[in-house]
Amino acid sequence: MVECGCMKSWWDLGEGYGFDGNELALHRIECPFCEEEGNFTLVHHEEKKKPNGQKVLNFDTYKCGSCAGFIMVLWSASSYSGGLHAYRVLPWPQRTTQAPEHWPSDVQRFWLQAQRSLEDENWDAAAVMARSALQVALRHSKAVGDNLKEEINDLALKGILPPLMKEWSHEIRELGNDSAHPKPNQDPTTDNDAKDIVEFMDFTMTYLYNLPKQILEYRKRRKRK
Ligand SMILES: [Zn+2]
Known part of the structure; x- marks a missing residue:
């Protein structure tokens, strides 16, 4: 995925750019504390629906099954039937673990x-x-x-x-x-x-x-x- 600078509002999250699927690709998320990938259980969920629209922003807290650390994930699926979603995680790993996939x-x-x-x-x-x-x-x-x-x-x-x-x-x-x-x-x-x-x-x-x-x-x- 290429991040573009076109997101002017959080309601743009997942619109036009993102990962495949309408659900959060939890397997892509790496624990910022122990570097384990995708080993999370949901401990809290809140959501906000766009006024006069279908768009939903999800506010999730996950617990790492490996080190018991917590992450907060803001994610949203595209409002049209494109099957895309995007997310932001806090905190994020301080170590660089991968390069963009489209490079040689x-x-x-x-x-x-x-x-x-x-x-x-x-x-x-x-x-x-x-x-x-x-x-x-x-x-x-x-x-x-x-x-x-x-x-x-x-x-x-x-x-x-x-x-x-x-x-x-x-x-x-x-x-x-x-x-x-x-x-x-x-x-x-x-x-x-x-x-x-x-x-x-x-x-x-x-x-x-x-x-x-x-x-x-x-x-x-x-x-x-
Ligand atoms: Zn962990």
């Missing part, structure tokens, strides 16, 4: 390791993984060259990478190189540099994978009308 699997793997290295404060590892995620993503975009420097320049020349993205791709490459090929006694990667570089990588993935998918979904929706 090797991009997902390196991206996830970059995020988790940040969360574990392994700054050198985060920089190296961000560099690897970038390189494999550029290769999926058919970059040509003997090394990452040439591959970045190739995609910039073809107009696939805009000028600003070319610049920060080289920053990711250089910071990753420092940690991948260290000189004796060189300074370690700082937390700020690692965080910035991972954020640049995130923007690149948004540009290469999320925006094209969002445009495709927009056009499909327009065509149906």
Whole structure:
């Protein structure tokens, strides 16, 4: 699912974007305390119906069967017969456990390791993984060259990478190189540099994978009308 910025009211939850089905996909929800998935029992339920409409917002409290922690889930099914629903959970896991499903699997793997290295404060590892995620993503975009420097320049020349993205791709490459090929006694990667570089990588993935998918979904929706 691509989250879009089009939700202007909580009554839009589950309208047009979401997961399959009219019921809450509890198996998708991960316990923020013990990381167990879908092992919940409902302990409280309230709902609010839209005035003059069919739309219902569900306010549920669930208890984790593994660690006895609690989560609050706000969820709603689409008001038309599209068979979609969406939800928000509080609290959410502080650990990143998965990459967006529509990315190539090797991009997902390196991206996830970059995020988790940040969360574990392994700054050198985060920089190296961000560099690897970038390189494999550029290769999926058919970059040509003997090394990452040439591959970045190739995609910039073809107009696939805009000028600003070319610049920060080289920053990711250089910071990753420092940690991948260290000189004796060189300074370690700082937390700020690692965080910035991972954020640049995130923007690149948004540009290469999320925006094209969002445009495709927009056009499909327009065509149906
Ligand atoms: Zn739990």
